[in-house]
Amino acid sequence: MPGSTPEYVLNSALWQRLRCHRGAMIAAGVLLLLALSSLIVPALSPYDYYTPQLDLISQPPTLRGGHLLGTDPLGRDLLIRVLWGCRISLLIGLAASCISIVVGVLWGAIAGYAGGTTDALMMRMVDVLYSVPFVPFVIVLTVLFGRELWLMFVAIGAVSWLDIARIVRGEALSLKRREFIEAARVSGVRAARMIRRHIVPNLLGVVIIYATLTIPTVILFEAFMSFLGLGVRVPLASLGSLIADGASDMQAHPHLLLVPATVLATIVYCFNFIGDGLRDALDPHDRHDRHEQA
Amino acid sequence: MNAPDSPLLQVRELRVSYATRHRGRAVRVRALENVSFDLDSGQTLGIVGESGSGKSTLARALLRLIRADGGQIRFHGRDLLGLRGADLHAVRAHLQMIFQDGISALDPRQRIGSILAEPLEIFRPQLPHSQRRERVLAMLERVGLESLHLRRYAHEFSGGQAQRVGIARALIVEPELIVCDEPLSSLDVSIKAQITALLQQLQRDLGLSLLFIAHDLPAVQLLCDRVLVLYLGRVMEIAARDALFQTPRHPYTRALLQSVPIADPRRARARGRAPLLGDMPSSLSPPSGCVFRSRCPHAIERCAQEVPALRRVGHSEVACHRAEEL
Amino acid sequence: MNEDPLLQIRDLSVSYPGAHGRFTALCELNLEVSAGECLGLVGESGSGKTALLLAILGLLPAQSSVRGSIRYRGGELLGLEAARLNAIRGARIAMVFQEPMSALNPYMRVIDQLSEVPHVHGGMSRRKARQRALEMLEAVHIGEPERRARQYPHELSGGMRQRVMIAMALIGEPDIVLADEPTTALDVTVQAQILSLLQEMRERTGAALVLVTHDLGVVAQLADRIGVMRGGRIVEQAECTQLFSQPQHPYTQALLSAMPRLEYPL
Numbered sequence: 028m029p030g031s032t033p034e035y036v037l038n039s040a041l042w043q044r045l046r047c048h049r050g051a052m053i054a055a056g057v058l059l060l061l062a063l064s065s066l067i068v069p070a071l072s073p074y075d076y077y078t079p080q081l082d083l084i085s086q087p088p089t090l091r092g093g094h095l096l097g098t099d100p101l102g103r104d105l106l107i108r109v110l111w112g113c114r115i116s117l118l119i120g121l122a123a124s125c126i127s128i129v130v131g132v133l134w135g136a137i138a139g140y141a142g143g144t145t146d147a148l149m150m151r152m153v154d155v156l157y158s159v160p161f162v163p164f165v166i167v168l169t170v171l172f173g174r175e176l177w178l179m180f181v182a183i184g185a186v187s188w189l190d191i192a193r194i195v196r197g198e199a200l201s202l203k204r205r206e207f208i209e210a211a212r213v214s215g216v217r218a219a220r221m222i223r224r225h226i227v228p229n230l231l232g233v234v235i236i237y238a239t240l241t242i243p244t245v246i247l248f249e250a251f252m253s254f255l256g257l258g259v260r261v262p263l264a265s266l267g268s269l270i271a272d273g274a275s276d277m278q279a280h281p282h283l284l285l286v287p288a289t290v291l292a293t294i295v296y297c298f299n300f301i302g303d304g305l306r307d308a309l310d311p312h313d314r315h316d317r318h319e320q321a
Numbered sequence: 322m323n324a325p326d327s328p329l330l331q332v333r334e335l336r337v338s339y340a341t342r343h344r345g346r347a348v349r350v351r352a353l354e355n356v357s358f359d360l361d362s363g364q365t366l367g368i369v370g371e372s373g374s375g376k377s378t379l380a381r382a383l384l385r386l387i388r389a390d391g392g393q394i395r396f397h398g399r400d401l402l403g404l405r406g407a408d409l410h411a412v413r414a415h416l417q418m419i420f421q422d423g424i425s426a427l428d429p430r431q432r433i434g435s436i437l438a439e440p441l442e443i444f445r446p447q448l449p450h451s452q453r454r455e456r457v458l459a460m461l462e463r464v465g466l467e468s469l470h471l472r473r474y475a476h477e478f479s480g481g482q483a484q485r486v487g488i489a490r491a492l493i494v495e496p497e498l499i500v501c502d503e504p505l506s507s508l509d510v511s512i513k514a515q516i517t518a519l520l521q522q523l524q525r526d527l528g529l530s531l532l533f534i535a536h537d538l539p540a541v542q543l544l545c546d547r548v549l550v551l552y553l554g555r556v557m558e559i560a561a562r563d564a565l566f567q568t569p570r571h572p573y574t575r576a577l578l579q580s581v582p583i584a585d586p587r588r589a590r591a592r593g594r595a596p597l598l599g600d601m602p603s604s605l606s607p608p609s610g611c612v613f614r615s616r617c618p619h620a621i622e623r624c625a626q627e628v629p630a631l632r633r634v635g636h637s638e639v640a641c642h643r644a645e646e647l
Numbered sequence: 648m649n650e651d652p653l654l655q656i657r658d659l660s661v662s663y664p665g666a667h668g669r670f671t672a673l674c675e676l677n678l679e680v681s682a683g684e685c686l687g688l689v690g691e692s693g694s695g696k697t698a699l700l701l702a703i704l705g706l707l708p709a710q711s712s713v714r715g716s717i718r719y720r721g722g723e724l725l726g727l728e729a730a731r732l733n734a735i736r737g738a739r740i741a742m743v744f745q746e747p748m749s750a751l752n753p754y755m756r757v758i759d760q761l762s763e764v765p766h767v768h769g770g771m772s773r774r775k776a777r778q779r780a781l782e783m784l785e786a787v788h789i790g791e792p793e794r795r796a797r798q799y800p801h802e803l804s805g806g807m808r809q810r811v812m813i814a815m816a817l818i819g820e821p822d823i824v825l826a827d828e829p830t831t832a833l834d835v836t837v838q839a840q841i842l843s844l845l846q847e848m849r850e851r852t853g854a855a856l857v858l859v860t861h862d863l864g865v866v867a868q869l870a871d872r873i874g875v876m877r878g879g880r881i882v883e884q885a886e887c888t889q890l891f892s893q894p895q896h897p898y899t900q901a902l903l904s905a906m907p908r909l910e911y912p913l
Binding site: 371511542600 | 691692790804805806807834835836837838839840842843861862863864865867868887888891901902903905906907908909910
Binding site: 205206207211212213214215216220228 | 421429
């Protein structure tokens with residue numbers, strides 16, 4: 028029948044459905060605002076994130092000019108520090124997620140499409156990696172290579188692709204049986220092209236959803252690493268390290284903990300809401316026009 | 322190796338089975354057993370059967386989409402079952418397929434233009450972009466679509482239009498043989514007529530060689546030169562079209578023809594009882610000897626003991642012990 | 648016998664909210680079904696034939712808007728409260744669906760599903776209901792009925808499942824049986840059997856049959872009267888032989904000419 032809805036909704040229709048999901052739209056707005064501020068505000072502010080001002084140690088937030096959110100134990104402006112921390116966290120989150128998504132999708136798509144021994148081997152490797160205890164792994168890397176920012180990317184990326192690989196492999200397995208894949212085989216499409224042009228594009232819906240779940244997980248993980256003292260190096264701060272610093276001084280100066288913690292929580296909630304919205308928008312079962320068939 | 326007047330396609334004793342679970346145990350089901358037939362260039366062979374007859378399995382085995390257990394599929398004298406890798410890939414340019422559900426056979430993420438261009442990109446890589454586009458447009462026109470359809474996605478088409486795209490895709494590399502796997506089954510009555518007419522026209526204009534798999538007998542009568550009747554994976558009868566429809570030799574063929582609904586109330590009511598009793602036996606445990614005997618009104622003891630061989634009776638080939646007498 | 652029609656539908660209009668505004672499934676439809684007759688409703692997909700059956704049974708989705716009148720034995724069905732509708736539905740007006748696999752409960756044995764109707768609606772004791780169920784299985788020519796009765800739907804073939812559906816429809820001794828493309832999903836040889844069965848059941852029980860299909864050949868065999876549906880309306884209604892020999896409406900004519908026919912049919 029003309030106009031019957033596809034299983035995979037395309038971009039413009041997807042966008043329309045997403046727009047109806049208010050939580051997701053608000054979350055996206057907030058996130059965008061945070062990201063933009065973290066990029067722009069530090070350039071506009073008279074303060075930087077690394078110069079200590081020893082006469083202004085741990086000032087509480089004040090609305091009257093100067094330091095809006097107070098200062099940290101070294102007299103640095105907390106707002107700027109937090110925005111920088113936001114920038115770092117988002118950067119690591121997005122970059123590491125990109126790596127893990129690319130690796131995970133390729134791994135899963137190849138395993139799922141190839142099937143048989145290849146699939147078994149590839150997924151057994153995933154199982155083995157799953158069992159690697161994560162924190163000691165990162166500690167070992169840190170010991171070997173020192174505390175570099177890029178190390179964070181690698182370490183986090185190396186572990187978070189596993190979930191996506193499993194999900195993608197499952198999708199690829201069921202996609203493989205669809206008629207248009209058979210048709211492509213008859214048209215002469217071979218494995219590499221099949222995966223690139225037919226399998227992966229049809230997986231993107233699932234991948235997008237998992238990406239929005241992976242990103243907050245990665246950010247939280249980085250925060251945890253920094254909290255343990257394994258993350259970014261001073262004077263750079265990420266939200267995790269700021270929380271760590273703030274936690275040790277919780278009693279006397281609560282704002283040092285509350286501000287970065289709130290920002291981190293906000294980021295994670297926002298990604299989760301966006302993920303919810305995307306999932307609803309992409310859900311093939313929730314369709315109003317089903318009863319147009321009489 | 323290949324005499325100029327030998328058939329385009331020669332299938333000999335094709336056997337296909339698949340693994341499944343029955344009552345918790347892994348068993349093998351024989352989907353096709355000892356299937357043999359020829360197809361000449363420029364001819365259309367109809368493969369007729371009901372569910373469980375193995376017709377879809379036959380289509381997929383011919384296109385090497387599934388594995389066959391034994392037998393030969395000789396295409397221009399070369400056995401397809403022995404081909405691998407680059408050889409198999411090369412053959413695909415000459416052997417194409419039209420699928421049952423037009424819309425499902427199209428990648429939902431690709432525009433029609435790129436779906437149609439893909440076979441050309443693969444098999445005629447030396448073709449410059451402009452010529453490729455020309456061919457795609459020409460093919461679209463040939464199947465009754467327009468250039469504005471190029472930018473559309475599969476879900477924007479009706480079943481009939483999607484099937485036209487499928488036909489265009491099968492034709493675009495100018496294959497020698499096209500296997501049509503129930504191309505009309507998922508279409509509405511009026512659309513069926515349109516697509517049938519399109520296929521007829523293409524047959525005339527292009528001299529196509531088709532393997533037309535269907536359960537729809539009137540369409541088979543319209544399009545096919547010869548017809549093969551399958552039941553539970555075995556060949557029951559092969560005959561020229563008129564011979565089959567006018568003087569069916571096999572009891573199953575007769576029953577099939579008698580079951581087709583007639584759009585004439587007087588004759589429909591004059592028909593009387595349904596010709597066949599019982600249901601299709603399960604492929605898991607087919608009857609011994611002639612698989613049709615459990616529903617055949619003319620079965621005798623010999624039918625349970627001996628599998629009837631396909632032999633010539635009159636102008637047809639029939640697998641029935643009692644073909645001469647009936 | 649009562650001269651009034653068993654089922655009287657007047658100005659029935661049904662619409663649903665859709666992605667692009669309201670979608671009209673049925674538009675001021677008028678139809679009558681007399682006791683014991685077989686009415687064939689022919690139309691392609693989107694003609695509204697399924698919507699019509701759902702409207703009669705009160706099974707339309709909640710968001711649909713329904714206007715008009717459907718009277719069964721003089722009583723209005725539209726807007727009837729659930730309890731009374733339930734008493735009619737299944738017992739007095741029964742339905743045979745296209746896809747038995749989706750209409751039969753996969754977790755219940757055949758005998759249990761079949762005996763539900765006489766037990767719950769008819770107030771029969773469990774044992775009597777099961778007895779009746781077995782009788783019905785025999786009546787629809789299911790071989791080895793005791794064995795089949797204890798099986799689950801997925802263990803039966805398509806043809807057998809459809810017979811069970813017919814048995815379920817007829818077990819409550821309804822006045823009207825609505826059949827929605829009952830043979831479309833079946834092989835042609837099994838289709839012939841099921842059509843013969845429907846004819847036999849009609850003769851035996853005297854129930855009226857509303858047979859919805861897209862296949863004119865199917866109604867040619869069974870129907871007394873035929874209604875041709877298109878776009879939510881009935882474009883032509885005529886007695887069976889009349890429709891085939893002298894179709895009036897251009898759509899009917901087109902449908903008849905598009906119908907693939909066998910030359911030299913047996």
